[in-house]
Amino acid sequence: MQGLAHQLIAGIATGGIYASVALALVMIYQSTHHLNFAQGEMATFSTYIALTLIQAGLPYWVAFLATLVISFGIGVFIERIMLRPMQNASVLANVGVFIGLLLVFRNAMGWIFDYTIKAFPTPFDTGTPLFGGLVSGHELGSTAVTLVVLGLVYVFFRFTKLGLGMRAAAFNASSSRLVGIRVGWMLALGWGLAAAIGAIAGIMIAPVVFLEPNMMLGILLYAFAGALLGGIDNPGGAVLGGFLVGIIENLGGAYLVGTELKLTLALGIIICVLLVRPTGLFGRVVQSRV
Amino acid sequence: MDAGRDRIGTGIALPAAGAAERSAARPLRLLGLLGLVAVAAVLPPLFASSYQLFQLTLALIFAIAILGLNIVTGFNGQISLGHGAFYAVGAYATAIMMSHFDLPWWETLPVSALICAAFGFGIGFPALRLGGLYLALTTFSLAVAVPQILKYKGVEDWTGGVQGVFISKPDAPEGLGLDADQFLYLVVLAFAVAIFLLAHNLLHSRIGRAMRAIRDHSIAAEAMGMDIARIKTRTFALSAGITGLAGALSAIAIEFVAPDSFSVELSITLFVGLVVGGVGSIVGPLFGGVFAVFVPNLAESISRAAPGVIYGVILIFFLYLLPQGFAGFPQRIRALLRRRPEG
Numbered sequence: 253m254q255g256l257a258h259q260l261i262a263g264i265a266t267g268g269i270y271a272s273v274a275l276a277l278v279m280i281y282q283s284t285h286h287l288n289f290a291q292g293e294m295a296t297f298s299t300y301i302a303l304t305l306i307q308a309g310l311p312y313w314v315a316f317l318a319t320l321v322i323s324f325g326i327g328v329f330i331e332r333i334m335l336r337p338m339q340n341a342s343v344l345a346n347v348g349v350f351i352g353l354l355l356v357f358r359n360a361m362g363w364i365f366d367y368t369i370k371a372f373p374t375p376f377d378t379g380t381p382l383f384g385g386l387v388s389g390h391e392l393g394s395t396a397v398t399l400v401v402l403g404l405v406y407v408f409f410r411f412t413k414l415g416l417g418m419r420a421a422a423f424n425a426s427s428s429r430l431v432g433i434r435v436g437w438m439l440a441l442g443w444g445l446a447a448a449i450g451a452i453a454g455i456m457i458a459p460v461v462f463l464e465p466n467m468m469l470g471i472l473l474y475a476f477a478g479a480l481l482g483g484i485d486n487p488g489g490a491v492l493g494g495f496l497v498g499i500i501e502n503l504g505g506a507y508l509v510g511t512e513l514k515l516t517l518a519l520g521i522i523i524c525v526l527l528v529r530p531t532g533l534f535g536r537v538v539q540s541r542v
Numbered sequence: 543m544d545a546g547r548d549r550i551g552t553g554i555a556l557p558a559a560g561a562a563e564r565s566a567a568r569p570l571r572l573l574g575l576l577g578l579v580a581v582a583a584v585l586p587p588l589f590a591s592s593y594q595l596f597q598l599t600l601a602l603i604f605a606i607a608i609l610g611l612n613i614v615t616g617f618n619g620q621i622s623l624g625h626g627a628f629y630a631v632g633a634y635a636t637a638i639m640m641s642h643f644d645l646p647w648w649e650t651l652p653v654s655a656l657i658c659a660a661f662g663f664g665i666g667f668p669a670l671r672l673g674g675l676y677l678a679l680t681t682f683s684l685a686v687a688v689p690q691i692l693k694y695k696g697v698e699d700w701t702g703g704v705q706g707v708f709i710s711k712p713d714a715p716e717g718l719g720l721d722a723d724q725f726l727y728l729v730v731l732a733f734a735v736a737i738f739l740l741a742h743n744l745l746h747s748r749i750g751r752a753m754r755a756i757r758d759h760s761i762a763a764e765a766m767g768m769d770i771a772r773i774k775t776r777t778f779a780l781s782a783g784i785t786g787l788a789g790a791l792s793a794i795a796i797e798f799v800a801p802d803s804f805s806v807e808l809s810i811t812l813f814v815g816l817v818v819g820g821v822g823s824i825v826g827p828l829f830g831g832v833f834a835v836f837v838p839n840l841a842e843s844i845s846r847a848a849p850g851v852i853y854g855v856i857l858i859f860f861l862y863l864l865p866q867g868f869a870g871f872p873q874r875i876r877a878l879l880r881r882r883p884e885g
Contacts, residue, residue, distance in 0.1 A: 285674075285675075286675070287675050287678070287679060289623070289678075289682060334858070337862065338861075341861075341865075343621065343675070344615065344619075344621055344821065345861050345865060347621050347623070347675075347678055348813075348817055348857060348858075348861045349858055349861055351623065351810060351813060351814075351854075351857065352854045352855070352857040352858035352861070353854065353858075354810075354854070355810065355814075355850050355851070355853050355854030355857065356850075356851055356854035356855065356858075358850060359848075359849070359850025359851045359853075359854065360851055362850070363848070363851065469686055469806070470686070473683050473686050473687070476679055476682075476683060477683075480679070512690065512693070512694055512695060513690060513691070513694060514690075515683075515686060515687040515690045516687045516690060516691055516694075518683060518687070519680075519683045519684055519687045522679065522680055522683050523665075523668050523669075523680065526668040526669055526671075526672065526676060526680065527668045530671075530672050530676070
């Protein structure tokens with residue numbers, strides 16, 4: 253029973269990471285109908301930036317905030333420079349650009365920071381076991397951080413004018429343009445936000461899985477699975493899907509398939525969702541006029 | 543073949559005179575093709591060192607694999623980011639059949655291709671009913687998961703786990719006076735010629751037109767009575783089979799299969815080769831194969847990370863400036879020449 257509870261809590265903790273990345277994916281998918289295959293690599297790159305800043309002597313939370321700002325800038329820059337010219341290009345060309353970004357980011361990391369596996373500091377107290385060893389300090393802290401971030405994102409989109417503008421731009425670009433919303437910049441802001449959210453996920457998972465250029469590849473897979481499970485056009489659903497996938501992964505890993513086939517489990521979830529309920533748990537069936 | 547394809551692609555009707563001219567030019571083109579194949583069959587075994595020959599063999603194998611990918615992505619418009627998985631399955635199938643069952647190498651090839659086609663059907667079926675990015679997503683996940691599956695303890699008796707499986711290159715039949723490398727090069731060349739010809743004929747047949755119709759306008763294709771899910775899934779199976787055959791040939795050429803040679807990078811290499819060679823072109827994969835084998839070698843002399851960065855930059859460069867890849871070069875130049883006199 254203790255074991256089960258522990259797996260459940262660990263599942264929620266990693267689920268928060270998957271939920272964040274899934275949210276980043278869905279934010280971009282909603283407004284452009286493209287999946288950012290480089291999202292994981294961008295997040296890992298941000299984590300390296302955070303590590304560099306911490307090693308340069310900045311306090312943890314200052315480095316954390318600085319990384320978010322830098323990542324936001326990188327996201328906006330990529331959208332403006334790389335994706336804007338591809339706006340009317342084919343799906344294949346867009347996927348190609350994402351793959352190109354993935355290659356550049358991943359190998360640039362190997363080039364700049366080398367391929368050795370690095371430890372990443374955690375700001376949370378990991379010494380004393382909490383609740384009788386049920387949950388580690390880092391798990392609790394990172395879950396709290398991801399929940400706060402998800403809450404902030406919700407508040408931003410629900411209650412601010414800018415958030416409303418971004419939702420409008422994603423929902424109907426041409427109407428938004430007519431009421432004076434600068435759709436292009438809304439897309440760029442969305443990219444920036446997605447990159448920053450990804451950065452938080454990277455920083456929070458790095459103390460657990462250690463930092464190396466491949467760190468987010470598996471996590472991206474789980475985020476895909478989470479986004480699909482929740483509904484790829486529904487941010488709230490994707491977040492819930494991410495948490496669910498985290499729990500499934502931990503329980504499945506502990507009782508069903510073992511840790512060796514964890515990535516296959518993600519693939520299995522994706523295929524099951526596509527077979528049984530392609531719109532996901534909370535997605536809508538999209539009908540388009542021809 | 544290029545002119546015919548592009549006229550279809552741009553929707554301009556083929557004039558009757560053009561068709562007659564093409565059929566008159568046909569024997570000539572066939573002769574040219576035969577000449578090229580003869581040169582490719584004679585020159586390298588005579589003059590290339592055995593390492594160079596090995597690299598050429600690999601380039602041809604990659605060309606076959608990229609042709610497989612091109613059939614589904616270039617001609618049917620369905621994006622696959624995980625063809626490395628089929629390459630891996632083909633390689634492992636052949637390696638296992640050769641090492642565990644002592645089958646001769648040539649018997650394993652059709653079986654491996656069939657296994658891959660069936661596997662491709664299974665992967666394509668859930669994703670291709672839906673269209674959009676679902677296939678890209680599923681195949682990308684598959685490519686990421688493959689090394690882990692190959693290392694799995696439960697199948698270690700077959701796959702050899704992390705160590706992989708060793709096999710040995712077939713000797714040339716006696717009396718030909720060839721060594722094993724030369725023989726293998728010729729075998730792979732023969733396979734490449736046969737598969738490229740088959741693909742060419744298939745893509746210019748009724749089925750090929752259906753594939754392209756689905757790529758260009760799937761709703762119109764459906765309205766014309768095509769069962770698009772069925773055609774897409776079968777195309778994907780065919781494509782997986784061809785790429786799997788390439789994987790099987792690679793296992794024989796390299797004499798070794800191991801999980802880490804089939805990471806997601808392999809799938810990305812095939813994808814980059816496709817874009818650089820020419821999406822939706824039959825000769826494009828040949829350029830792609832050469833690119834995939836020789837460019838990383840050149841770049842690796844700079845740094846271990848350099849091939850990846852250069853790959854990424856080249857990929858993006860091609861997408862922006864030369865979306866038709868190397869295969870589009872002659873046309874580009876022709877278009878430039880034609881424009882100039884008009885001023």
